[in-house]
Amino acid sequence: MIINHLGRPAARRRRPTAAAALLVAALAGVGGAAHADVSGSERAAGFGAATNATTTAACTGTPGGFASVNALGQNGTTGGAGGPVVTVNTAAALKDYVGRPGPYIIQVSGRIQVSGMLTVVANKSILGVGTTAEITGGGLQLGSTTRPGNNVIIRNIRFSGAEDDSISVTNKAHHVWIDHNDLSDGYDGLLDIKRESDFVTVSWNHFHDHSKSALLGHSDSYTADIGKLRVTYHHNFFDGTDQRHPRVRFAEPVHVLNNYYRNNALYGIASTENAGLLVEGNYFQNVAHPIYVGYDKSGPGRVVERNNLYVGSGTPQTAGTVVEPRTYYSYTVDDPATVPAKVSAGVGVGKIGC
Known part of the structure; x- marks a missing residue:
């Protein structure tokens, strides 16, 4: 059944979130490559696991999901591999290096106060050092209309208090x-992916103390996104955030895998404007509206849901059929009952040995 939600999104709200209990566990790797078990590099990168077994100061590893796909002249996502390693601790230095041509591995040290959106151009790895790397006051925008933001890695950084988006792809x-x-605690979106962007993986991130989490698709009128916006969201913690986990327009397929949803006031996921989402292996806790088909003034999308758990939550809406992500990459699914402990223990900064 297709039901459009007619309520307006709530304004941004700042509110405390109870600290998640971090459970000490050995997290088994899952995921895949080319219709087989995942490679060691994917496992180290955290496609189904949180581990620092093979990481170094440069955060080595490769992603699973759509960022691993060989397409558009790019074989997976390598970031600044092969380029100089630099460490930055000021806004001026960060702005300089993310905007330079060529590959760079940029290590962010400590808390950096920035203003507005810093433009990140192609072939960059932006990696937080230790547990205290933070970008606050502004955010990172991947690419401009004249300077592409392709092949970029962002890991192990705390984003807070952005004047606009925290990260915009x-x-x-x-x-x-x-x-x-x-x-957390930005002005607009925490992580927006839009305007014909493609082949993105969003993994092991902690979203909290905010309303609008993760937009996918610019607007109802931006039909150029059709055939693009292929994104994998896996093992993220949407912790008390209100909405957009993600909110999707036009994209297909979008793979929402093994994420933890807790106390999301407006809704979990919204598929609109004929988007196609596969939602599987997730854990929804105290989410009255876990999945919407259509939202606000946006027309309905399509959703296939399988093997999710809904604890203290409402009934998900589904509609239609969706292209299988296995058309692009292979993977395995964690038991959704293990997701709250595994994701709570593995998300966020300080978990990958940068």
């Missing part, structure tokens, strides 16, 4: 991996 950026970050 836009302007046809492709092959992007956003992994093990902490995002």
Whole structure:
């Protein structure tokens, strides 16, 4: 049954979130590559696991999901591999290096106060050092209309208090991996992916203390997104955030795998404007509206849901059929009953040995 939600999204709200209990566990790796078990590099990167077994100061590893796909002239996502390693601790230095041509591995040290959106151009790895790396006051925009933001990795950084978006993947950026970050308390979206961007993996991130979490698709009128916006969201914690986990327009397929949803006041996921989402292996806790088909003034999308758990939550809406992500990559699904402990223990900064 297709039901459009007619309520307006709530304004941004700042409110405390209870700290998640971190459970000490050995987390088994899952995921895949080319119709087989995942490779060691994917397992180290956290496609189904949180581990620092093979990481170094440069956060080595490769993603699973759509960022791993060989497409558009890019074989997976390598970021700044092969380029100089630099460490930055000021806004000026960060702005300089993310905007330079060529590959760079940029290590963010400590708390950096920025203003507005810093434009990140192609072939960059932006990696937080230790547990205290933070970008506050502003955010990162991947690419401009004249300078592509392709092949970018962002890991192990806390984002807070952004004047606009915390991270914006836009302007046809492709092959992007956003992994093990902490995002909260911005002005607009915490993580928006839009304007013909493609082949993105969002993994092991902690979203909290915010309303609008993860937009996918610019607007109802931006039909250029049709055939683009292929994104994998896996093992993220949407912790008390209100909405957009994600809110999707036009994209297909979008793979929402093994995420933990808790106390999401407006809704969990919304598929609109003929988007196609596969939602599987997730755990919804105290979410009255876990999945919407259509939302606000946006027309309905399509959703296939399987093997999810709904605890103290409402009934999900589903509709239609969706292209299988296995058309692009292989993977395995964690038992959804293990998701709250595994995701709570593995998300956010300080988990991958940067």
